[in-house]
Amino acid sequence: GAVVSQHPSWVICKSGTSVKIECRSLDFQATTMFWYRQFPKQSLMLMATSNEGSKATYEQGVEKDKFLINHASLTLSTLTVTSAHPEDSSFYICSARANRDLGEQYFGPGTRLTVT
Amino acid sequence: QQQVKQSPQSLIVQKGGISIINCAYENTAFDYFPWYQQFPGKGPALLIAIRPDVSEKKEGRFTISFNKSAKQFSLHIMDSQPGDSATYFCAARGAGGSTLGRLYFGRGTQLTVWP
Numbered sequence: 001g002a003v004v005s006q007h008p009s010w011v012i013c014k015s016g017t018s019v020k021i022e023c024r025s026l027d028f029q030a031t032t033m034f035w036y037r038q039f040p041k042q043s044l045m046l047m048a049t050s051n052e053g054s055k056a057t058y059e060q061g062v063e064k065d066k067f068l069i070n071h072a073s074l075t076l077s078t079l080t081v082t083s084a085h086p087e088d089s090s091f092y093i094c095s096a097r098a099n100r101d102l103g104e105q106y107f108g109p110g111t112r113l114t115v116t
Numbered sequence: 117q118q119q120v121k122q123s124p125q126s127l128i129v130q131k132g133g134i135s136i137i138n139c140a141y142e143n144t145a146f147d148y149f150p151w152y153q154q155f156p157g158k159g160p161a162l163l164i165a166i167r168p169d170v171s172e173k174k175e176g177r178f179t180i181s182f183n184k185s186a187k188q189f190s191l192h193i194m195d196s197q198p199g200d201s202a203t204y205f206c207a208a209r210g211a212g213g214s215t216l217g218r219l220y221f222g223r224g225t226q227l228t229v230w231p
Contacts, residue, residue, distance in 0.1 A: 043205060043221045093159050101217040107159040
C-alpha cells in the first residue's frame with residue numbers, strides 16, 4: 001500500500017513554455033502533499049506544502065507565480081512550471097501524507113524536467 | 117542553516133562489510149528520524165525509522181542507533197551487498213509549531229559496495 005505516482009516520468013520542453021506535473025496517491029487519501037526539487041548529487045529541497053482545498057505554502061525563495069501548485073482533490077496535486085527556463089531543469093519529486101500534520105510521507109518516483 | 121548534518125558524503129565498502137552513515141541534528145524539536153534510500157532516477161524510499169524514545173532499531177541488515185543526549189543517529193548496514201549501492205538520506209521530522217510534520221533532510225551519502 002501507500003503508493004504515489006507521478007506523471008510524466010520525464011519531460012523535455014522549450015524555454016518559455018509551461019509544463020504540468022501530476023502527483024497522485026493511488027491507494028490512500030492524501031490530505032497533505034509536498035513538492036521537492038533535487039539537483040544532481042544533492043539533497044531534496046522542499047518547495048511547497050499543500051493541504052487539500054487550501055492554497056499551497058511555499059518555502060522562502062520559491063516563486064509562487066512560477067511554480068503553481070494545485071491540490072484540488074485528496075488524490076491529486078499538480079505542479080505547473082510556468083515560463084520554464086533552462087535553470088528550472090531538475091528532478092521534481094512529490095510526496096503525500098494521509099494526515100495533515102503527522103504520519104509517514106510517501107514519495108513518488110520523480111519527474112525529470114529538461115528545459116531546452 | 118543545515119538542520120541535519122550527514123557524513124560521510126561518499127562511502128565505499130567491500131561486499132560483506134559494514135556500512136556506517138552518521139547524522140547529527142541541532143534542533144531538539146524533532147519527533148521522528150527516518151532514513152531513505154534513493155537509486156539514480158528514482159524517488160526516495162523509506163528504509164527504516166526510529167523515534168527518539170528508542171535507542172536502537174533493527175530491521176534485517178539495517179540498524180539505526182540513536183543517541184538522544186548527543187543528538188546523533190546512525191545507520192548501520194550489515195553484510196553490505198552491491199544491491200545496496202545507492203544514496204542514503206537521513207531526515208528528522210518537525211514536532212511542533214510551524215515545522216510540524218516537515219522533514220529536514222541531510223545532504224546524502226553515496227554508498228558504493230564493491231563485489
